[in-house]
Amino acid sequence: MADAAVRAAIPVLDLDLFCDASLRDPFADYRVLRDAGPLVRLTRPDVYAIGRFADVQAALRASDALINGEGVGFSDAFNAPKGMNVIQSDGDLHRRLRSTVTRPLSPARLREVRPDLKAMIVERVRSLAGQGWFDAMAGLARFLPVEAVSHFVGLPAVGRERMLEWAAAAFNVIGPDQEPSDVQSLREAFGFMAGLGKDKVRDGSWAGELFAAARSGRLSMQEAMAAISAYVIPSLDTTILAKGHLLANLARNPDQWALLRARPELIPGVVLEGVRRDSVLRWFSRVAVEDYAVDGATVPRGARVMLLYGCANRDERHYDDPDRFDVTRDARDHLAWGTGPHMCAGMHLARIEMEVLLEALVEADVTLEAGEPEIGANRGLYGFTALPFRLGQG
Structure with missing residues (x-):
């Protein structure tokens, strides 16, 4: 009876996201x-859902009450490989796996490769x-x-x-x-991953380091894989789609592009504003291992709850005029890369890739023009499959 009373107090929405x-x-559905x-309670899939900024932020940080180890998707196909998976693990196992993944992705290590990334994208912009x-x-x-x-992971050409x-x-596959x-x-x-070995990856690469750690006993081979x-x-797709949104937003808002060209010191903040306004990652789910309170409502123990990153980042309760792309906005607290223990491990690399792209465009002194994009219907990611674009001279 108590559980029924709790459920009755929670709005039920017949939204098919x-x-x-x-x-x-x-x-519109997010609003x-x-x-x-x-x-709220959604009917398809049958899950609880949290979409306001403050509540999503708190839930992402509540890793003891809302766990990842039962899978973060909405289907058995996505959730099946539990345990030895960085995002679908908890506690000490998650900390060990995450530490392994983030070692070459630290800001200090990535500073070493930044000049190479910059040189590559400068040449590409020049050619276009x-x-x-x-x-x-x-x-x-x-x-x-x-x-x-x-290149950095050291993958063989076959399969790339x-x-x-x-x-x-x-x-x-994340969807129902x-x-x-x-x-x-x-x-x-x-x-393909299972077939990799030390003889198939480049020596000194990130994968090469992992296999070396497994041979020395610092990692298990399962952890390395x-x-x-x-x-x-x-x-891959997360960063690619984020760049597409960033390019489109700057082209659609010539006043913002002009401001950025005049003040290139804004570039790091513009990257954050871009991923805030158009969050590529739509959602992940968690399972409540205890009753979890959300601003007076309760997710019952054992229930699956949907955390909507893109919805939270457009919450007018937290951001003024959240639909606007504003290169001067302070969006450092955005949730596009999550927060808490499961915050995106590759966010520093993603930031650098987007920063050097903007630097190259500013330095090339180009104008930006975008046509109508083709928007994909991927169940986990929001972004374009195509974006007509033109880089004008001066």
């Missing part, structure tokens, strides 16, 4: 969810400037993530060309329904 229309334009209350219309997703956004990840397909499939082709792609990705998969699967 996983339908194609909502996936391509989720913001409905935020306005309905701090905690004044050359007419092109697809910015393929021509600019994908360039550094694919090149950088494959499938990385984007595998990354997209992994996030698409799956396409058989995505499930098969995910199996192929895990098969989990770390390698964390480099490849989550790190």
